[in-house]
Amino acid sequence: xxxxxxxNAGITTQLLLSLFKIEGVVHYGIAGNANPSLxxxxxxxxxxxxxxxxxxxxxxxQGPEDELALESNxxxxxxxxxxxxxxxxxxxxxxxxxxNLLNNIWYQPEEVFPVDGTPEERQHAFWVAVDSxxxxxxxKLEVLxxxxxxxxxxxxxxxxxxxxxxxGTSASIYLDNAAYRSFIYNKFxxxxxxxxxxxxxxxxxxxxxxxxxxxxxxxxxxGGSAQSNEASTFTSLAANNSVKVVVEFIKLL
Numbered sequence: 001x002x003x004x005x006x007x008n009a010g011i012t013t014q015l016l017l018s019l020f021k022i023e024g025v026v027h028y029g030i031a032g033n034a035n036p037s038l039x040x041x042x043x044x045x046x047x048x049x050x051x052x053x054x055x056x057x058x059x060x061x062q063g064p065e066d067e068l069a070l071e072s073n074x075x076x077x078x079x080x081x082x083x084x085x086x087x088x089x090x091x092x093x094x095x096x097x098x099x100n101l102l103n104n105i106w107y108q109p110e111e112v113f114p115v116d117g118t119p120e121e122r123q124h125a126f127w128v129a130v131d132s133x134x135x136x137x138x139x140k141l142e143v144l145x146x147x148x149x150x151x152x153x154x155x156x157x158x159x160x161x162x163x164x165x166x167x168g169t170s171a172s173i174y175l176d177n178a179a180y181r182s183f184i185y186n187k188f189x190x191x192x193x194x195x196x197x198x199x200x201x202x203x204x205x206x207x208x209x210x211x212x213x214x215x216x217x218x219x220x221x222x223g224g225s226a227q228s229n230e231a232s233t234f235t236s237l238a239a240n241n242s243v244k245v246v247v248e249f250i251k252l253l
Contacts, residue, residue, distance in 0.1 A: 002027075002196050002199075002200070004195060004196075005172040005195050005196065006051065006053065006170060006171070006172045006195065006196065006198065006199045007172070007199075008196070009195075009196035009197075009199035009200055010199035010200075010202070010203055013025070013027075013199065013200045013203040013204065014203050014207075017203065017204075017207050017209055022209060023210075024131065024134065024209060024210040024211060024212075024253075025200060025204055025209055025210070025211040025212075026134075026211070026212055026214070026246060026249065026250065027196075027197060027200045027211065027212070027213045027214070028213070028214040028215065028242050028243070028245070028246045029194065029196070029197075029215055029216075029239070029242060030194075030215065030216050030217070030218040030235060030238040030239055030242060031044070031168070031192035031193060031194040031197075031215035031216070031217060031218065032175050032176075032181070032192070032193045032194065032217070032218070032219055032220070032221030033191065033192065033193070033217040033219065033220050033221060034175075034181045034182075034184055034185040034190050034191060034192075034193050034221055035165070035185060035190070035191040036185070038163070038165075038191055038217060039156065039158040039160065039217070040156055040158075040160075040217055040218065040219060040220065040234050040237075040238070041146060041147070041148060041156050041158075041160030041216065041217065041234065041237055041238055041241055042146075042160050042161055042162070042163060042216070042217050043146065043160065043161075043162045043163070043214060043215070043216045043217075043241050043242055043245045044163055044164075044165050044168065044191050044192045044214075044215050044216070044217060045130075045135070045138045045141070045162070045163070045164045045165065045212065045213070045214050045215075045245075046130070046164075046165050046166065046167055046168035046190075046191060046192060046213065046215075047129060047130060047135055047164065047165070047166055047167070048127040048128060048129050048130070048166065048167045048168070049127070049128050049130070049167070049168050049169065049170065049197050049198045049201040049213060050126050050127050050128070050167070050168075050169045050170070050188065050190075050198055051110055051126075051169070051170055051171065051198040051199070051202065052107060052169040052170065052171045052184060052188070052190075052198075053170070053171030053172055053173060054107070054108040054109075054110060055105040055106060055107060055108060056068045056069070056071075056076040056105070056106040056108055057103075057104075057105050057106075058082070058103050058104040058105070058106060059103065060101050060102075060103045061103075062103070062104075063104070064078065064082065064104075068106060076106065076108055077106075077108065077109070077124075078106055079109075079126075080106070080107040080108070080109065080126055081106070081107060081187055082104045082105060082106040082107065083104065083105050083107075083183060083187075084100075084103075084104050085100040085102040085103060085104070085105075086098055086099050086100040086103075088100075088179055107126075108126075109124040109125055109126035110124065110125050110126070110202055111123070111124060112124065112125045112202060112205060112206050113206060114205070114206050114208065115206060115207050115208055116208060125202065125205060127167070128198070128201040128202060128205050130201070130211055130212045130213060131210035131211055131212055133210065134210060134211070134212035135164065135212060137249065137252050137253065138164060138212060138214075138249060139164055140252060141162045141245055141248055141249060141252075142161070142162050142163060142164065143162075144162050144244070144245060144248060146159070146160040146161065146162065146241045146244065146245075147160065147237055147240055147241055147244075148160050148237075149237075150233070150234070150236065150237050154233075156234075156237075160216075160237075160241055162245055165191040165192075166189060166191075167188060167189055167190045167191065168190055168191055168192040168193070168194070168197060168198075168213065168215065169184060169188060169190040169192075169193055169198065170193070170194050170195055170196060170197045170198035170199065171193075171195065171198075172195055173195070174195065175193050175221040175222065176221060176222055176223075177221070177222045178221075178222030178223060179222070180222070181193070181220075181221040181222045191217075192215040192217060193221055194215060197213045197215065200213060201213065212249075214242060214245050214246055214249065215242065216238035216239065216241045216242035216245070217238060218234050218235045218237075218238035218239075219234065
């Protein structure tokens with residue numbers, strides 16, 4: 001019930017924690033998939049989340065060896081790597097040089113201000129870990145049997161499973177592009193990609209509230225398999241699988 005995107009999710013999570021006495025947060029839903037070893041209908045439980053939509057966009061003509069604007073102030077960093085637009089130019093003759101005026105974007109950590117920190121003294125976070133106790137409990141769910149059919153005639157070729165994974169990432173971007181999906185998987189080794197979870201993670205980090213995030217995969221972001229993988233086809237199946245895992249997780253608390 002967060003609403004669409006990072007801002008809505010952050011506001012909703014902060015309101016939840018401000019208005020109610022919350023022991024922990026269990027956030028769930030559906031997501032796109034960036035991990036080629038996983039399948040539609042699988043339910044993923046990442047150990048770490050990041051926000052992949054905070055960038056420093058480097059001016060044209062500068063490269064990896066050049067300091068970013070305001071980097072010396074500690075505002076921006078080259079620690080987490082970059083996307084070079086020229087690497088995705090098409091229709092270029094083999095061996096010819098090519099470039100792109102969009103140049104490079106550098107991924108940035110979030111500024112965070114933990115409730116138990118020094119007021120107005122910022123910290124930075126890129127990968128935010130879920131609660132270790134919750135994560136260990138979630139591993140017990142990997143034996144669950146999940147639904148693999150929408151109806152009597154439409155079934156997935158692979159039986160869905162519950163799996164803990166290393167990383168997930170979020171941005172206020174609906175990802176339906178195979179090239180970018182492959183890039184963020186190869187760069188960050190993420191599995192689910194969505195539009196809200198990192199906001200929930202960051203708010204819980206700042207407020208020192210334990211949390212876990214459960215996301216079922218509704219599509220291979222950007223397509224690319226012989227089997228239909230449009231989100232509109234498998235959204236209901238993924239959503240039902242997500243709910244089943246959440247209910248079973250809560251029983252174990």
